[in-house]
Amino acid sequence: xxxxxxxxxxxxxxxxxxxxxxxxxxxxxxxxxxxxxxxxxxxxxxxxxxxxxxxxxxxxxxxxxxxxxxxxxxxxxxxxxxxxxxxxxxxxxxxxxxxxxxxxxxxxxxxxxxxxxxxxxxxxxxxxxxxxxxxxxxxxxxxxxxxxxxxxxxxxxxxxxxxxxxxxxxxxxxxxxxxxxxxxxxxxxxxxxxxxxxxxxxxxxxxxxxxxxxxxxxxxxxxxxxxxxxxxxxxxxxxxxxxxxxxxxxxxxxxxxxxxxxxxxxxxxxxxxxxxxxxxxxxxxxxxxxxxxxxxxxxxxxxxxxxxxxx
Amino acid sequence: xxxxxxxxxxxxxxxxxxxxxxxxxxxxxxxxxxxxxxxxxxxxxxxxxxxxxxxxxxxxxxxxxxxxxxxxxxxxxxxxxxxxxxxxxxxxxxxxxxxxxxxxxxxxxxxxxxxxxxxxxxxxxxxxxxxxxxxxxxxxxxxxxxxxxxxxxxxxxxxxxxxxxxxxxxxxxxxxxxxxxxxxxxxxxxxxxxxxxxxxxxxxxxxxxxxxxxxxxxxxxxxxxxxxxxxxxxxxxxxxxxxxxxxxxxxxxxxxxxxxxxxxxxxxxxxxxxxxxxxxxxxxxxxxxxxxxxxxxxxxxxxxxxxxxxx
Numbered sequence: 001x002x003x004x005x006x007x008x009x010x011x012x013x014x015x016x017x018x019x020x021x022x023x024x025x026x027x028x029x030x031x032x033x034x035x036x037x038x039x040x041x042x043x044x045x046x047x048x049x050x051x052x053x054x055x056x057x058x059x060x061x062x063x064x065x066x067x068x069x070x071x072x073x074x075x076x077x078x079x080x081x082x083x084x085x086x087x088x089x090x091x092x093x094x095x096x097x098x099x100x101x102x103x104x105x106x107x108x109x110x111x112x113x114x115x116x117x118x119x120x121x122x123x124x125x126x127x128x129x130x131x132x133x134x135x136x137x138x139x140x141x142x143x144x145x146x147x148x149x150x151x152x153x154x155x156x157x158x159x160x161x162x163x164x165x166x167x168x169x170x171x172x173x174x175x176x177x178x179x180x181x182x183x184x185x186x187x188x189x190x191x192x193x194x195x196x197x198x199x200x201x202x203x204x205x206x207x208x209x210x211x212x213x214x215x216x217x218x219x220x221x222x223x224x225x226x227x228x229x230x231x232x233x234x235x236x237x238x239x240x241x242x243x244x245x246x247x248x249x250x251x252x253x254x255x256x257x258x259x260x261x262x263x264x265x266x267x268x269x270x271x272x273x274x275x276x277x278x279x280x281x282x283x284x285x286x287x288x289x290x291x292x293x294x295x296x297x298x299x300x301x302x303x304x305x306x307x308x309x310x311x
Numbered sequence: 312x313x314x315x316x317x318x319x320x321x322x323x324x325x326x327x328x329x330x331x332x333x334x335x336x337x338x339x340x341x342x343x344x345x346x347x348x349x350x351x352x353x354x355x356x357x358x359x360x361x362x363x364x365x366x367x368x369x370x371x372x373x374x375x376x377x378x379x380x381x382x383x384x385x386x387x388x389x390x391x392x393x394x395x396x397x398x399x400x401x402x403x404x405x406x407x408x409x410x411x412x413x414x415x416x417x418x419x420x421x422x423x424x425x426x427x428x429x430x431x432x433x434x435x436x437x438x439x440x441x442x443x444x445x446x447x448x449x450x451x452x453x454x455x456x457x458x459x460x461x462x463x464x465x466x467x468x469x470x471x472x473x474x475x476x477x478x479x480x481x482x483x484x485x486x487x488x489x490x491x492x493x494x495x496x497x498x499x500x501x502x503x504x505x506x507x508x509x510x511x512x513x514x515x516x517x518x519x520x521x522x523x524x525x526x527x528x529x530x531x532x533x534x535x536x537x538x539x540x541x542x543x544x545x546x547x548x549x550x551x552x553x554x555x556x557x558x559x560x561x562x563x564x565x566x567x568x569x570x571x572x573x574x575x576x577x578x579x580x581x582x583x584x585x586x587x588x589x590x591x592x593x594x595x596x597x598x599x600x601x602x603x604x605x606x607x608x609x610x611x612x613x614x615x616x617x618x619x620x621x622x
Contacts, residue, residue: 141531141535142459142460142531142534146566146568148453149453149568179490179545180496180543180545182565185491185568220452220453220570223453223570224452224570227569227570228570232491232568232569234490234491252568253568254457254493254565254566254568255457255565255566257457257460257496257543257563257564257565258538258543259531259534259535259538259539
């Protein structure tokens with residue numbers, strides 16, 4: 001496959017290619033858009049250094065409880081269980097992820113457009129934004145499997161045609177994150193380096209990669225270097241906590257060894273100036289529930305009564 | 312299969328049977344044998360309460376280094392790699408465990424008979440002792456898989472014919488134990504309860520169970536109850552630390568998400584008054600490297616120059 005002239009981040013290559021420094025800013029706003037908040041200078045400096053931020057007790061416990069109830073309702077909803085956006089555990093019928101959740105749930109849709117959140121997103125991405133992908137992740141007690149180390153951007157670039165690093169993930173815990181229920185692990189500082197990956201992408205790769213990712217995973221040597229250099233962090237905290245992480249931050253998680261299920265809300269914002277093109281891996285685009293190409297108009301704020309309790 | 316009259320701990324059953332309180336003491340010595348050390352009253356009380364003890368920096372770093380070198384040598388030794396006592400990762404040629412290590416290595420043999428260790432074992436088991444099983448466990452960086460929750464005694468009783476709870480495991484870390492390289496997790500207090508398991512044992516079950524244990528695993532309900540009640544602990548510490556755990560303490564471990572391999576020495580002592588009978592699951596005995604029936608005479612102390620540096 002030939003490299004396209006607009007491909008600044010080559011990957012899924014026939015031969016290994018060296019990692020290189022990212023070509024995009026980490027915080028995209030400038031001037032007063034950057035300095036006027038809601039994130040403080042300290043927050044922004046930390047985000048630029050580490051590639052992620054953690055806010056404990058971001059979401060009101062009552063709203064957390066209602067989202068958990070929604071999730072339980074989905075588990076018993078045949079139409080959700082059998083939709084293409086619902087991914088089950090490898091070899092099992094247990095839910096691993098439900099994608100497109102902001103289109104299933106008005107509560108979730110309003111949350112993604114809450115001004116408290118949108119203002120942070122605008123500050124980080126420096127433009128209007130839309131939802132690239134949304135989901136609930138679920139790790140049942142004892143059975144929930146982990147995710148190997150990866151950069152989301154690498155996949156979104158190769159398989160969805162996201163041109164630049166100008167997107168960000170918000171992950172809100174619906175359950176306590178403990179050291180034992182497979183919490184998110186991140187490599188602080190890894191977002192500064194782009195790691196091209198080796199291997200041709202099969203058509204419809206997502207049908208297996210969402211269960212277990214084999215492609216778009218950095219080599220052991222590259223991972224080794226990043227982790228030796230930067231270490232690993234696994235933020236733990238109560239249900240309702242928020243983790244914001246940059247699209248190129250290496251992350252993964254281990255299996256859930258506890259009896260306590262782990263679930264979180266997960267939504268990805270992309271800049272309207274960074275809309276998807278043809279996938280750089282050369283395949284046809286993935287479905288909209290993974291890489292949204294349809295509803296890409298700028299999100300408008302939606303005040304949510306629930307969120308007035310937040311803070 | 313009929314239950315034998317000498318089977319005080321039925322398991323591998325056709326139908327579920329309720330858990331029950333263990334029938335054996337936790338510390339088997341009494342009187343002066345108990346009170347004269349080397350473990351203090353506090354140590355013994357903690358062992359009786361939790362089912363395990365942790366001593367950081369037990370083994371001299373130089374000796375730790377030499378054991379790590381031995382392990383590396385074994386990895387390149389075809390005769391070790393292809394011996395029946397060497398277990399590889401599921402679907403791979405990477406070493407997961409080498410059993411019978413005290414017969415492969417004089418250094419290891421002397422370590423298991425060091426008076427500092429043997430005196431503790433005598434105090435815990437209240438009699439002369441012999442090695443039931445020994446091994447090196449190895450979890451390569453990124454690839455090492457975990458072990459599901461289980462009680463060792465359940466397997467040793469069912470598949471090896473160990474009649475009573477009168478054995479103990481010593482595990483010495485050859486690498487630092489971090490939260491991210493798949494450290495040993497234990498359920499403190501779980502050793503007080505015996506949990507019968509359901510399911511007939513196939514002949515030669517060990518050939519698959521040592522890669523991934525499917526039988527002899529407590530039900531989700533039983534695990535749930537134990538962990539809700541007692542929680543989970545995952546001791547971390549530097550290379551050279553020692554974990555002593557009772558044969559019925561529930562334990563497991565997660566996958567190694569770090570680049571750093573994790574390895575440890577592991578040896579199980581059994582009381583000479585608790586020698587193996589016919590396996591209670593009704594099958595033929597497992598090989599000697601898993602459940603030793605041959606060299607069961609009382610261990611005699613062997614001073615090791617290496618260990619004089621310990622302390």
